[in-house]
Amino acid sequence: MFTGIIENLGRVADLKKEAENLHITITSNLASELQIDQSVSHNGVCLTVVEISDNNYTVTAIQETLIKTNLGELQIGDVVNLERAMQLGARLDGHIVQGHVDQTATCTAITEQDGSWMFTFDYDKTKNNVTIEKGSITVDGVSLTVVNSKHHSFSVAIIPYTYEHTRFQHYKVGDTVNLEFDVIGKYVARLMGKN
CATH class of the missing domain: 2.40.30.20 (Elongation Factor Tu (Ef-tu); domain 3)
Structure with a gap:
């Protein structure tokens, strides 16, 4: 975990x-x-x-x-x-991440925004994974908040600290990233019959 x-x-x-x-x-x-x-x-x-x-x-x-x-x-x-792996009793600063990738996505846009960056990713919607606005997503192991949630794409806003201390500084349009969708969202989707 x-x-x-x-x-x-x-x-x-x-x-x-x-x-x-x-x-x-x-x-x-x-x-x-x-x-x-x-x-x-x-x-x-x-x-x-x-x-x-x-x-x-x-x-x-x-x-x-x-x-x-x-x-x-x-x-x-x-x-x-x-x-x-997280230690029991420590703070959970991101969200619950299992380390089990659901699918990959392609980086389709990188926009600099006056001190931060917006990255957009497109994924195969036929695998029935979903994002929700302001929900959690894991991109190459990084816990992030979803913005611009769509049926097969989403964006994330990256602050300078995250940009400098993760692979985000190396991404280019066309790169492949690993996605792990929010585990709670996956259970809800299953209960609702969406997966």
Whole structure:
């Protein structure tokens, strides 16, 4: 379980394909604080630490994860949003994030707005996921508030702190991001027969 508040940016140091799995080695100053078998969110995807060495650690993504997320597009040197699992009793500054990506989206617009930025994302509406105005959405692991909610798209306003401390500073129009829709909204949609 995560909060969607990014702790650190990591950098992809190595990628090794083994059968259908991808072993991803990340360089991060969080590595020294990790333990084998811990869960860490990588661009919103919960993965298990399987190896640690100095400032590097390795996680493994299975084929299903590579198909459903943007992790299969990673290249050596890419920046990744990182968050360790939440601790019970700590503040929940974002919202409840499971680390289970629902689908990907494409960045369709980036507009600078006098000190902040508006990012717009388009997603496949046939998967029956929904956003609501002022509801929560997780984009590459970042907990955000939805604005301009539509049937297949939404926007998020990004303040300078978030822009500087997450992957948002690297996004370009056409980039693929991971989406996790609000878990409470998913339960409500299921109860209402929408999913």
